[in-house]
Every structure is written in structure tokens, then in C-alpha cells.
Amino acid sequence: MQLFLLGAGRPANGNKPSALKSIARNTKAMDWQLHGFETVINSNDIHFLGGYHVDEVKDCYPNLNISIIPDWENKSVLQTLLNAPFNHSSVFVTYSDTVFRKSTIDKICNLEADVVFGVDFNWKDRFDSRSQKDIDSAEVLTLNGQEVEFTGLVKFSSRAALIISELKEHKINGNLIDLIWLLRDNGLKVVHYDVGNNWAEFNSQDDIAHFILGTKAETLARLEPVVRKSHIGRQISFSTREWLDNKQSIIELICKEFEGQKLVVRSSSKGEDNWFSSNAGGFESLLNVNVNSDDIIEAVETVIESYGTKRAGDDQVLVQEFLSDVKLSGVIFTCGLESGSPYYRFNFDDKTSSTESVTAGIQADLRTVLVSKIKSGGLFTVAPELKPVLEAVQELEQLLNYDKLDIEFAIDESNIVHIFQIRPVTVNHVGLEVDVKDVEQYLKESVSRFKTQQHAVSSIYGDRTLFANMPDWNPAEIIGTRPKPFAFSLYRQLITNDIWAQQRAEFGYRDVRPYPLLVSFSGQPYVDARASLNSFIPKALSENCAERIAKAYISILASNPHYHDKIEFEVAFTIWTPDFVDEASKRLIPYGVTQQDIEELEVALKLITSNALVRLSDDIKSINKITCASLNDLQKNIVPLDKAYNLLYDCKRYGTLAFAHAARAGFVATTFLKSLVSTNVFTDVRRLEFLKSFDTVAGIFEKDKYKFYCGELSLENVVSKYGHLRPGTYEITTNAYWENPQKYIVSNIDGNEPSEEIEFILTEEELKGISGLLLELGTNISPVDFIRYLKEATQAREFVKFEFTKNLSKALDMCVLFGMAAGISRDDLSFLEFSDLEQLKLNTVSLETVKSLIKRRKQEYSITCSIELPSLIKSEFDFYSFERFASQPNFVTIGKAEGTLKILDNETADALKGVIVMIPQADPGYDWLFGHEIGGLITKYGGANSHMAIRAAEIGLPAAIGVGEKLYEKITMMKRVELDCANQTIREVE
Structure with missing residues (x-):
């Protein structure tokens, strides 16, 4: 039997060939595909039909049979298959951006028919929160009056393969489905097979994560008998439908299994296990629950109620033993959230005995440690107490063959690592993926x-x-x-x-x-x-x-x-x-x-x-x-x-x-x-x-805007004077005020007359x-x-x-x-440098050379974005492992503000009144904010003498300038904030 991997076309997302998409640090999409077929097809009978960046595939898989499809840019998937080197044996065909469980491939292999093709009857709901865009792009056909998704997996008998090999490109158009119907019309036996949830497409991180992990309860149950470097406690899980149908028997089982102990009743919703739906931590989990019917019922129904009425009954509830003798607890991400970069990020509490201080954000003195996967041993110098956690997490990555995880853990007084939850990190990192060797x-x-x-x-x-x-x-x-x-x-x-x-x-x-x-x-x-x-x-x-x-x-x-x-x-x-x-x-x-x-x-x-x-x-x-x-x-x-x-x-x-x-x-x-x-x-x-x-310039700006409001100055006058300002003074991609005066000037006028200067007499x-x-x-x-x-x-x-x-x-x-x-x-x-301007001016470099430099620097910038470095570097080890320390903010004024928190991106002008605004930099180009009657200001960077500090003091606006990376990250998780400058505190309020 032969296997043809159809990988000639461009990927749906990103720049890497679909076959080379990174699933884990040392695992690519192709590895998963080859693993799925290894029991039914010999390695020398596997062929990759390539075109787009095929040399990269050759470099990664030098022993693989690779056929380059001529004129692949203008050929369909079907035409790619017609160029395959058939040898008259039976054939498996699959797209290069899909993966199937071994059991599914084995079952299709054993079905008697000339053509067996895989479909998914549950395609719209295969994984939670499947985007409409992804649904619209699905390859759909109708079987028995029902729409199903074609998976791209087909088994052809030797008879069918012979017919295909003799077809000419110009005599058939369409796709693989059209080929299947053509063979059926020629008298061949054609059957379909419902693969159910036993497949995934690599264009969706959600799909991959669900394929690998399932829900939290399913993942923990799968891992519990095989982990050696951590402990996954006893658990009982059940669906909301099972609870409604068999409540009493479930209660009896829980009481028997956990007699004399305390419980944790956790959510295990499909919707919780993806980041796109923003439900991470969005459902209830209750700790320290007594083992009796009333308390169990109250806890379970609280969790189920948090799912809302939209759920159909398939979401699960997870019951575990409560851990009381906690020495240290926290959460670890096994990749960078922003870019999927190869880092472990520990956020932990070693001061209290709480197992929820990190996830609930109730402990101020949390520690954050970042460790490069390239040299993870540096952790033992920065935070040696985390060594057993790192070893446990690395084992989980190996067992799951997946390294984008969100893991909740604790260490007890006996130094045993307990794993409470494992969720996928499914932030879309398409376009940000870099080769770990480049980072190294x-x-x-x-x-x-x-x-x-x-x-x-x-x-x-x-x-x-x-x-x-x-x-x-x-x-x-x-x-x-x-x-x-x-x-x-x-x-x-x-x-x-x-x-x-x-x-x-x-x-x-x-x-x-x-x-x-x-x-x-x-x-x-x-x-x-x-x-x-x-x-x-x-x-x-x-x-x-x-x-x-x-x-x-x-x-x-x-x-x-x-x-x-x-x-x-x-x-x-x-x-x-x-x-x-x-x-x-x-x-x-x-x-x-x-x-x-x-x-x-x-x-x-x-x-x-x-x-x-x-x-x-x-x-x-x-x-x-x-x-x-x-x-x-x-x-x-x-x-x-x-x-x-x-x-x-x-x-x-x-x-x-x-x-x-x-x-x-x-x-x-x-x-x-x-x-x-x-x-x-x-x-x-x-x-x-x-x-x-x-007044400083900013104060005069406010007065000039008011004059414009009153008709004393024209907009042209105001733009002429202030139009050169821009958020990000040196950044060419940001608009100057003159490019969008409606946003930066007109919409910032509240109609209130600016206060006059107060006479100051010593x-x-x-x-x-x-x-x-x-x-x-x-x-x-x-x-x-x-x-x-x-x-x-x-x-x-x-x-x-x-x-x-x-x-x-x-x-x-x-x-x-x-x-x-x-x-x-x-x-x-923005990827040019000043020296490029000089060389272009002197005509010592060509425009084409500069364009090639831009292309190279874009690739280099992707690597820059994938590298985490500390605010201060004092040894070579800091490049690989470091702890983020909390900066002491520069509090401005002695006032207090309370309001909804908004991290500034492209908020409209009428959305900022009274809110506490967060921006990364205390740049004067953000002066337009002060026209929105914001309640307060928080910046990640900036000093006591920065522009925003002076401006906030001038108008009496409560502000915390330069809170630092660690505190900034923590504050972003808050919803409503009290900024108390007199007492120098920032805290979340209900």
C-alpha cells in the first residue's frame, strides 16, 4: 500500500508548509501524520507530493520520497494527485494539514470497498467555538440528506488506483470528491466512513488542542496512570446530562471514593479549554467542599449553573481530592502566550498555603519566573524550589507530545508535585512561528x-x-x-x-x-x-x-x-x-x-x-x-x-x-x-x-482645542500647530495627529473650559x-x-x-x-534603518537591495519577538532564566480614582470617559487621552520625570507611571480598579 501526502499548495495560514507546522518543540505536523500510518504502510511507500517551499520539507525529511509537482501554483489538489508515482497497489491519500488517530486509519484500512473516504457528520461542533470562517472554508458534501465535511482522507483499492493513474489532467477537473463520484459512476464500490472527533486540521490551534487533550477531566484521567514525576489525584468526572439523570448514584460514588476527605469541585467545560472564547477561569470551581450530599449538590450545581443555559449537557464536572498541606502553588505556561515562543513561564505563590491565589489573583506578592527551553537548567539557580515542577511538566509534554500547555500545580510539604488542571494554550500564533534554532x-x-x-x-x-x-x-x-x-x-x-x-x-x-x-x-x-x-x-x-x-x-x-x-x-x-x-x-x-x-x-x-x-x-x-x-x-x-x-x-x-x-x-x-x-x-x-x-505645551494644547471648540481658532490652525505629534514619537507606522485630526483633536474636546493657572505666591x-x-x-x-x-x-x-x-x-x-x-x-x-537612508541618499545601495534587507529584517524581528529577556541583565545566565521583579510605580497626585480598566488599543473616543486607561509607554503622543475625561492612567514604563507624569500632575489626574512588566501584567487581569495615589496602591474592586 502506498501513502500520498498532498502538500503542494500554499498553507491556509502562515508561511510554513502545512507539513512543517510546529505542534511541539520537536514535533511537526508531518511527524503526527507518519505516526498515524506507521502500522499500515512501510516508510519506503510514503510519498510527499510537494511544491510550496518543498526544499524545506526535503531538509527536514531527507529520507522521505518527495515528488515535486510541476507548475504547482496553478494546479488543484486533484491535479497534484494525478502526478503521483502510482505502482498499481492500493493507496491512501490525505491532505498534508490533517491528522487522524491510528484506530481510525486501521478501521478504514479494513473496510472492503474500492473507495473509502472519511467524512465528519459532527463537523460544525467537532470542537467548541469553531469559527464561522473555519466553517465556511470547510469542504462540504451531502450524504443521505445531511451535510458532512470531507476530511481529505481516502483509501483507493489497487483497481481504483490503476484507473486514477491512467487519467489525464486535461480530462478531469474538480477536486477529490469529484474523483470519487467519477469512480462510483464507473462501477466501483464507494463507501464513506464517519471519523467523528478522531481527526483534526492543523489550521486551527483549537482543533489540534482538543484532538490531543480533550477536556480537563479527560486529559487528567488519561495521564493519571502513567505519570511518574507528579501526582494526579483521584477524580470522578461526569457530564451535566449524567448529573441530571443519575444524581443520586453520582453522589454515592463520590461519598464512597472520598470518604472522610475534603473535595474540589471544578469545571471541565469544552468552552473553557480554549483561549479564543475568553472562558479560561470563566466557570466556577469550589474548594474545601465537605463530603456530604447537601454540600456536594450545592457545589456541583453551582459549577453547572456557571456554564449557562446554552450548554447542551455534554460539559463535565470534575471532582478531586482537596490538597491542604500546600507549600507552593501556581500556574505554568509551557510557551510564550504572545508568540508561542519556547519558554516556561511560572507564576507562583510561595507565601500562603492557598491553591488558588494565582488563578484568583488574590495574593499580591506573587513571583514570576521565565525559563528558556533552550537552557532550562538556569531555573535551578533562579528558583531551585521549582525544579520538581519543571521535571514534572517536561514529562507531561513528552507524554502528550504537545508543548503549549497551561498547567495548574502545587507542591506539598513532602515535595510531591500535584497536577490539578491541564489546559491547552490555543492563542493563534500564526505568522509568529520561528525556528527554535534561530532563537538559540x-x-x-x-x-x-x-x-x-x-x-x-x-x-x-x-x-x-x-x-x-x-x-x-x-x-x-x-x-x-x-x-x-x-x-x-x-x-x-x-x-x-x-x-x-x-x-x-x-x-x-x-x-x-x-x-x-x-x-x-x-x-x-x-x-x-x-x-x-x-x-x-x-x-x-x-x-x-x-x-x-x-x-x-x-x-x-x-x-x-x-x-x-x-x-x-x-x-x-x-x-x-x-x-x-x-x-x-x-x-x-x-x-x-x-x-x-x-x-x-x-x-x-x-x-x-x-x-x-x-x-x-x-x-x-x-x-x-x-x-x-x-x-x-x-x-x-x-x-x-x-x-x-x-x-x-x-x-x-x-x-x-x-x-x-x-x-x-x-x-x-x-x-x-x-x-x-x-x-x-x-x-x-x-x-x-x-x-x-x-502651563506646559500640553496645557496650551488643551486651551487651543477649547478655542477651536468656541470658534476662535480653525481646525487648520490647530492641526498646523500640533499635527506633528504622534503616539510613538519614533515609530513610522503610527499616524501623526494631522493624519487623523478627528481622533486626536476633534473627538478629544469635551467642551469644558480649561482651568486657568493658579497664582503661586511663596x-x-x-x-x-x-x-x-x-x-x-x-x-x-x-x-x-x-x-x-x-x-x-x-x-x-x-x-x-x-x-x-x-x-x-x-x-x-x-x-x-x-x-x-x-x-x-x-x-x-519600519524595517529600514537610518544607515539605509544614508546609503540610498548617496546611491551606494540599490532599492532592490534595500527591499531584500526589509524582508530579512522582518524574519529577524519575528525572532526578536520570540525572545524573553529581563529588565536588567547582570550575568550570562539571565539570558536564559530570570525572575521578573515588581517595580515600584511612580504615583502622581494624591488623588484616588476608581473605574473600569481599559487597555488602550483602538478604543473609540466616547468609550474612555471615567475609565482607568492602561498604556505601555508614557509617550507624549498619547496626550489626546486627556481630552476624554479619563479617570486615571497606568503605564508600564515611564519615570517620575516623564511627560505623562508631569502632565498628570499638571491637571491633577491620578496616575501610576512605570508600574513595570510584572505588575502591569497582573493589572491587565483586573476588570475594575481603584487607583489610590495617596496610599500608593492599585487594587481590584468589585
């Missing part, structure tokens, strides 16, 4: 690069370095943790290659050039913490003093990785404040810094701080040239690509250095304001009153306190001038950014125009 290679290269940096270098102190994504210039906030190549390269070109260091040197710190601030690990941006910390050391310090302080800073950060986004508050001293000596002594002396070093550092920081109070206007004056340069440039009759290049050149020449200075001044102002509160010169209420006493006590501060600092400026500096520095940071981003945004617009002329989409442009 990327990580190896990153580790190698990291190791080469761990030695002393000239002009920078420290024998090692650390890398993090938020210590300085906040790349995770500004461009994201996985920026597209264009945004990443622009940020480096305009700021982090040299401007950042030039500003520090001009301000009075050490000149660390030519060291760049940002490096890339697997396409993700990381700050070189050693370079950053060195750049904050005053150049006036002696060499020995500077070296001791630099090494202390690095050691403090290494010992306190959660400081990675607060290095200027918890690690380095970058300006002088009245409490400097006490804080510096407490922080630095334990790390080898002497009291004399601290005295020397104080003198140097006082000089830098005093100069900062009088140099702002000179530092930012170049921004006044950028508008003229831009306008003159745009008046020239030059092509968009050259315009873009020139705009970016002027942006760096006149804009980003001025912005770096303004940002530094803004930090000085923020630090002094906090110091005034900590030294009781101001109360926090007075600090907020001061911030409301003047009290006598405040004047006295500020005078004392300035006297101690050793500066001659007056308290009034000092307050004026705090105001102007806060305003300048926003104003200069507003100005330099005009050039940046216009340059992105010009790139879009260039792309339109060159046939490059906006998304494809």
Missing part, C-alpha cells in the same frame, strides 16, 4: 556580546557592566522593548550614540565618548549601565575618588536590580540637595567609598547644581534655529528621501542636544521639588499647586526655607529666581521636545512619501 543562535550571539563587555575599558571605571532597559533615556518607555529597526536606529542616531554623552560633558560630568549608551541584545534595546553611571560622575573629581564611586554605583545596582529604572534616585547622586551628605554616607560607604570621597563629591555636585540654575537659556537656544532650518529645507525642490535626511540632520544639530539639556534641567527641577517636600519647605499639596500654576516660611537651601548650595540667585528656574525648566523639557519632534515627525512623513513612490509600504519602512 540569537541568544548565543547575545551572550557572547555580553561576555566581551565584562572587562575594564579605557576612560570608563568599573571591571564589569550591567545592562537594563530603563536606567537612562528610558528606551523601554520611548521606543518599547522590541522596537522596529527604524525606530531603534533613529533613537540611536539622534540621541544615544553621542548626544547623550555630549550633553553630560557640557553640563559638568565626565566625558565618556565614544561609548554609546544603547546596545542591542537579540534586537532589544539595553542601556550600558556602566557607561551611564560613569557619565553622571562630575569631571572635577580626582581619578581615585571617581573610580571608587563608579564601582560603588555598579555594585549597588547589581545588588538591587529593582533600582534599574530609578538610578538617579536610588543609585547615583547627580545633583546636590540638602540631604546629600546623610544619604550619600548611608548609600556609598558600605561599598568602599570614603567620607573624604563624599566631601569631594559634594563640592563637585554643588558646582554642577549652581551652574544648572543659570545656564538653561544658553543650553537650549539652538532650538530656535530648528524651525527656520526646517522651513528653508522644505522650500527646496528636492526629493522626499533627501528632505527626510536633511530634516533628521537638523533635528540632531539643533534639536536633540538642546532637548538633552532641557531634560537634564527638568530632572534638576523635579528633584528640587521633591527635596523641598522632604525637607518640609513645601507640603506635597503645595508642590502640586506650584505645578498647576503654569509664603514667608517657604521663602525662608528656600533662602536657606540656596545659601547652603552657595549660589547667589534669589528664591524668586530659583522658583522661576523650576518653572522654566519644567516647561522647557516639554517645549524643546515639542519643537525638535516637528523635524522628526516631518522626516517620517517624507519617508512615507518616499515609500509610496518606491512601492514600499509603511510597515515595510
Whole structure:
């Protein structure tokens, strides 16, 4: 008997041939198919009929008989079969994107007929929540007056195979069903076989998961007798229909089986076992149930009621023994939820004895550990207590031959791993699948690069370095943790290659050039913490003093990785404040810094701080040239690509250095304001009153929108002034405000007149306190001038950014125009780099070469998205295993907000009033949010001095800026949130 696998055509989804679709890390669709036929067909009689990416199939299966179908792009499945190398024996034929259980193949093999074809009578409900799109694409025929789905599995007798082999392509059209009817009309015996639920199509992750796992109850029952590295407790499961028909006998069975124990009564619904239906955890499960009729009935019926009236009675209820002596419990995902990447993600509770603290979200102090499957041994260093769980989970993956699982577990006091639930992770990862070997290679290269940096270098102190994504210039906030190549390269070109260091040197710190601030690990941006910390050391310090302080800073950060986004508050001293000596002594002396070093550092920081109070206007004056340069440039009759290049050149020449200075001044102002509160010169209420006493650019924007609302300004005027703003300042794929003024401007006008600035007058006590501060600092400026500096520095940071981003945004617009002329989409442009613009401008690279680069970088970006890295990297082992630490959010205002939580995507303007909005980045391009009367704001990234922090303080909006990855992920699971800034808490409310 021969087997022909029909795999010539393009896959229904994704870019890989259907036969190579990954089912588990080391298992592909073809492996499953070959396994199903191994008892009935010899391996040398199996033929793959290929076309699309057939070379990839050859590489993966070098010993397989492979026939390349000529002109496969224009041939049907039937025509592919007619090109098969028949040898006049009987034949099995199947599509390359389906799989069948061995028992089904054996039964079809034993049926006596010339043609036996597999169909599914229960096709619409084979797996729960089958999409309408999938149903519409099914190959349907009518048998005995009933519609059925054709599975693509057919057995032909040798007689039928001979007839097929003699057919000519041009003499028959249609599909396999047409061929079957043709053979029937020629007198051959044709029968169908109902395969039921014993097959699956690889185009649906839901279908695959149900085929492999079934419901939770079925999966646990299947695994219970064979697991060796974990314990699956005794269980009784029954359908809702069985409960209605045989309630009393089920109760008696439960009481007999679990006499004298406590119970867990869990849901085991088909609808719960897929992620597309959003029912994960959506049905009831009750713990600690007594073994008596009344309690059992109440618990079971509570679970059944949670299924709703739509269910037909096939959903199950699972009864298990309740585990009480819990040492540790949690949930593990055996792949990355976002991309299906090869990681284990543990979320667990080792503080309480609860088995539901993770799933119910009732414990705040949960731990999250990620482990690469490439080198999972790193877990034993990060969280050795999880070693038995990892071993148990790996055994489950092997037994199921499936590695996209959601497993609920616990470890008891005897260190036995208990498995409570196993569900499939069926998030659609089509288009995100990458070769694990590519991920492994990327990580190896990153580790190698990291190791080469761990030695002393000239002009920078420290024998090692650390890398993090938020210590300085906040790349995770500004461009994201996985920026597209264009945004990443622009940020480096305009700021982090040299401007950042030039500003520090001009301000009075050490000149660390030519060291760049940002490096890339697997396409993700990381700050070189050693370079950053060195750049904050005053150049006036002696060499020995500077070296001791630099090494202390690095050691403090290494010992306190959660400081990675607060290095200027918890690690380095970058300006002088009245409490400097006490804080510096407490922080630095334990790390080898002497009291004399601290005295020397104080003198140097006082000089830098005093100069900062009088140099702002000179530092930012170049921004006044950028508008003229831009306008003159745009008046020239030059092509968009050259315009873009020139705009970016002027942006760096006149804009980003001025912005770096303004940002530094803004930090000085923020630090002094906090110091005034900590030294009781101001109360926090007075600090907020001061911030409301003047407008920044964002406040002026609100007033201009109101003028438009009142008819005092035209929309053209408003767009002309603010149209260059865009969420994601460096990201070319995001629209600028001018491209969608209805969303970003018009729909953000609530009709309420913006509040006027509050006049801020210093009290006598405040004047006295500020005078004392300035006297101690050793500066001659007056308290009034000092307050004026705090105001102007806060305003300048926003104003200069507003100005330099005009050039940046216009340059992105010009790139879009260039792309339109060159046939490059906006998304494809995001995979260019700044250097590509240079080479295109100089005509040293062809457009076709650039297009091939884009294609390659897209593939590389898929790998970047599949790699998980920590916020801070301090050893090579962190590339493979790490724990996510919770960041302390920056709470803004002392207000409280309560509302429905919305993670911002494309919500309409009228959907945001009163809600707590979550966004990943504290980017000024999200200013339009403030026109929607949102109740509060939460961002994943961002610091105390970020734009959104300042804007929220200015308008009195409760906000938590920079909550960090771990807390952000937890908050996304909440529905309604209380954001209490005064008490610095974020909690879910009913």
C-alpha cells in the first residue's frame, strides 16, 4: 500500500508548509501524520507530493520520497494527485494539514470497498467555538440528506488506483470528491466512513488542542496512570446530562471514593479549554467542599449553573481530592502566550498555603519566573524550589507530545508535585512561528556580546557592566522593548550614540565618548549601565575618588536590580540637595567609598547644581534655529528621501542636544521639588499647586482645542500647530495627529473650559526655607529666581521636545512619501534603518537591495519577538532564566480614582470617559487621552520625570507611571480598579 501526502499548495495560514507546522518543540505536523500510518504502510511507500517551499520539507525529511509537482501554483489538489508515482497497489491519500488517530486509519484500512473516504457528520461542533470562517472554508458534501465535511482522507483499492493513474489532467477537473463520484459512476464500490472527533486540521490551534487533550477531566484521567514525576489525584468526572439523570448514584460514588476527605469541585467545560472564547477561569470551581450530599449538590450545581443555559449537557464536572498541606502553588505556561515562543513561564505563590491565589489573583506578592527551553537548567539557580515542577511538566509534554500547555500545580510539604488542571494554550500564533534554532543562535550571539563587555575599558571605571532597559533615556518607555529597526536606529542616531554623552560633558560630568549608551541584545534595546553611571560622575573629581564611586554605583545596582529604572534616585547622586551628605554616607560607604570621597563629591555636585540654575537659556537656544532650518529645507525642490535626511540632520544639530539639556534641567527641577517636600519647605499639596500654576505645551494644547471648540481658532490652525505629534514619537507606522485630526483633536474636546493657572505666591516660611537651601548650595540667585528656574525648566523639557519632534515627525512623513513612490509600504519602512537612508541618499545601495534587507529584517524581528529577556541583565545566565521583579510605580497626585480598566488599543473616543486607561509607554503622543475625561492612567514604563507624569500632575489626574512588566501584567487581569495615589496602591474592586 502506498501513502500520498498532498502538500503542494500554499498553507491556509502562515508561511510554513502545512507539513512543517510546529505542534511541539520537536514535533511537526508531518511527524503526527507518519505516526498515524506507521502500522499500515512501510516508510519506503510514503510519498510527499510537494511544491510550496518543498526544499524545506526535503531538509527536514531527507529520507522521505518527495515528488515535486510541476507548475504547482496553478494546479488543484486533484491535479497534484494525478502526478503521483502510482505502482498499481492500493493507496491512501490525505491532505498534508490533517491528522487522524491510528484506530481510525486501521478501521478504514479494513473496510472492503474500492473507495473509502472519511467524512465528519459532527463537523460544525467537532470542537467548541469553531469559527464561522473555519466553517465556511470547510469542504462540504451531502450524504443521505445531511451535510458532512470531507476530511481529505481516502483509501483507493489497487483497481481504483490503476484507473486514477491512467487519467489525464486535461480530462478531469474538480477536486477529490469529484474523483470519487467519477469512480462510483464507473462501477466501483464507494463507501464513506464517519471519523467523528478522531481527526483534526492543523489550521486551527483549537482543533489540534482538543484532538490531543480533550477536556480537563479527560486529559487528567488519561495521564493519571502513567505519570511518574507528579501526582494526579483521584477524580470522578461526569457530564451535566449524567448529573441530571443519575444524581443520586453520582453522589454515592463520590461519598464512597472520598470518604472522610475534603473535595474540589471544578469545571471541565469544552468552552473553557480554549483561549479564543475568553472562558479560561470563566466557570466556577469550589474548594474545601465537605463530603456530604447537601454540600456536594450545592457545589456541583453551582459549577453547572456557571456554564449557562446554552450548554447542551455534554460539559463535565470534575471532582478531586482537596490538597491542604500546600507549600507552593501556581500556574505554568509551557510557551510564550504572545508568540508561542519556547519558554516556561511560572507564576507562583510561595507565601500562603492557598491553591488558588494565582488563578484568583488574590495574593499580591506573587513571583514570576521565565525559563528558556533552550537552557532550562538556569531555573535551578533562579528558583531551585521549582525544579520538581519543571521535571514534572517536561514529562507531561513528552507524554502528550504537545508543548503549549497551561498547567495548574502545587507542591506539598513532602515535595510531591500535584497536577490539578491541564489546559491547552490555543492563542493563534500564526505568522509568529520561528525556528527554535534561530532563537538559540540569537541568544548565543547575545551572550557572547555580553561576555566581551565584562572587562575594564579605557576612560570608563568599573571591571564589569550591567545592562537594563530603563536606567537612562528610558528606551523601554520611548521606543518599547522590541522596537522596529527604524525606530531603534533613529533613537540611536539622534540621541544615544553621542548626544547623550555630549550633553553630560557640557553640563559638568565626565566625558565618556565614544561609548554609546544603547546596545542591542537579540534586537532589544539595553542601556550600558556602566557607561551611564560613569557619565553622571562630575569631571572635577580626582581619578581615585571617581573610580571608587563608579564601582560603588555598579555594585549597588547589581545588588538591587529593582533600582534599574530609578538610578538617579536610588543609585547615583547627580545633583546636590540638602540631604546629600546623610544619604550619600548611608548609600556609598558600605561599598568602599570614603567620607573624604563624599566631601569631594559634594563640592563637585554643588558646582554642577549652581551652574544648572543659570545656564538653561544658553543650553537650549539652538532650538530656535530648528524651525527656520526646517522651513528653508522644505522650500527646496528636492526629493522626499533627501528632505527626510536633511530634516533628521537638523533635528540632531539643533534639536536633540538642546532637548538633552532641557531634560537634564527638568530632572534638576523635579528633584528640587521633591527635596523641598522632604525637607518640609513645601507640603506635597503645595508642590502640586506650584505645578498647576503654569502651563506646559500640553496645557496650551488643551486651551487651543477649547478655542477651536468656541470658534476662535480653525481646525487648520490647530492641526498646523500640533499635527506633528504622534503616539510613538519614533515609530513610522503610527499616524501623526494631522493624519487623523478627528481622533486626536476633534473627538478629544469635551467642551469644558480649561482651568486657568493658579497664582503661586511663596509664603514667608517657604521663602525662608528656600533662602536657606540656596545659601547652603552657595549660589547667589534669589528664591524668586530659583522658583522661576523650576518653572522654566519644567516647561522647557516639554517645549524643546515639542519643537525638535516637528523635524522628526516631518522626516517620517517624507519617508512615507518616499515609500509610496518606491512601492514600499509603511510597515515595510519600519524595517529600514537610518544607515539605509544614508546609503540610498548617496546611491551606494540599490532599492532592490534595500527591499531584500526589509524582508530579512522582518524574519529577524519575528525572532526578536520570540525572545524573553529581563529588565536588567547582570550575568550570562539571565539570558536564559530570570525572575521578573515588581517595580515600584511612580504615583502622581494624591488623588484616588476608581473605574473600569481599559487597555488602550483602538478604543473609540466616547468609550474612555471615567475609565482607568492602561498604556505601555508614557509617550507624549498619547496626550489626546486627556481630552476624554479619563479617570486615571497606568503605564508600564515611564519615570517620575516623564511627560505623562508631569502632565498628570499638571491637571491633577491620578496616575501610576512605570508600574513595570510584572505588575502591569497582573493589572491587565483586573476588570475594575481603584487607583489610590495617596496610599500608593492599585487594587481590584468589585
